[in-house]
Amino acid sequence: MLLFWRRRRANRRATKTNNYSSKTGNMELAIPNHFRCPISLDLMRDPVTLSSGITYDRESIETWIEAGNRTCPITNQVLRSLDPIPNHTIRRMIQDWCVDNQSYGVERIPTPRVPVSSIEVTEMLEKISAARRREDLEGCQELVRKVKELSKESERNRLCFIANGAASALSATFQAFAEHSPPSPSSSTKNVVVLEELLWCLPSFMPFDEETKSYWGSSSSLRCMVWFLKHGTLSARRNAVFVLKGLVSSDQLSLTKSLEIEGIIEALVKLIKEPICPATTKASLVVIFNMISTTPSKETLISSFGEMGLLSLLLEMLVDSERSACEKALGVLDGMCDCSAGREKAYAHALAVPVVVKKLLRVSDLATEMSVSILWKLCKNEKEEDGNALVEALQGGAFQKLLLLLQVGSSERTKEKATELLKMLNLKRDNLECIESIDFKNLKRSF
Known part of the structure; x- marks a missing residue:
């Protein structure tokens, strides 16, 4: 062997x-x-x-x-x-x-740095906890910065911090400082810097265990994160949305509490409207998707997102975005179409139906399934006397694409929706529409 x-x-x-x-x-x-x-x-x-x-x-x-x-x-x-x-x-x-x-041509090998040991990590985390109890901002800031530097040095160091409970210790420290002196426009610079340093470290230690989630799910920690989303530096806003994504994706209680924090909806939409980086935009979409998919007061929440222009931002993204971002944007749009408030925004937007039809069979299987779901919700719930969504779908070539989708294969639920859509579209179809052959040039049959 x-x-x-x-x-x-x-x-x-x-x-x-x-x-x-x-x-x-x-x-x-x-x-x-x-x-x-x-x-x-x-x-x-x-x-x-x-x-x-x-x-x-x-x-x-x-x-x-x-x-x-x-x-x-x-x-x-x-x-x-x-x-x-x-x-x-x-x-x-x-x-x-x-x-x-x-x-x-031999280059000198640089002197390697010795990886951090479990004993060193444990001692470092104990010192951070002691500084937290003393409310020693400067001491805590120095220690957290050291943790950040060591975890960046190598993957081995990062895993060593995770194995020794770094996420829980740092989260407890974040909660303590956020609770005693939550950041505000008048907060001391030291307090904001320490919280920002802590916020920087945490995304490296995800996914969180239950103890870490309990610290982040507290009202003080959530308020502090929302403050950073609205008023923090670019790096602080980026790290805050990463932590929030990891939290709400796996903890329903934290998701419910986060919706109660004033200004969180505005902050998330702002991250999409004024993107920092592709990863931040996608993280924001994941948070919004979890919010509108699980909250009981879905109608009110979707209405709030609609009033802030989220649907227009999603359609702009769909026009020219890479696969992962496109799938997440379609997921959010599909969730918005669950409620009448979201559908009304889609009916009123001239690009809603054409853009969604364009994504059929062009991005991925997941994107196609969500596009079918969106069209099905819009066409099924449209008033009979209007019928604009059906006409726009026909003009975009939806009828032929749906027929082809049934032939190449998809999930049973998507097939059912596609079949129902074809029946609705057929009532409005006078003759065959021409479509772009480019839509199907890379399509492979499943048999």
């Missing part, structure tokens, strides 16, 4: 050269064997030694250990300790060798 694993690793790296060619000739420089990792056979960048006495590159041996192995790959001895020890002597020898052979 060991031999097979090593051969497979060696084969994956077969295209990489293990020697260095001189810049001025055809001579090649061989890497000394004791500088190579026994697993990857490459030059070690961060040599570490196991309890068996064998030295490996840290990335390779950690991959071996994380796969569930508890023995040394070379000696097959059971490891007394799974913590690799940095081999500074070999590292300095490798660095000196790189410097001596710069003419062969």
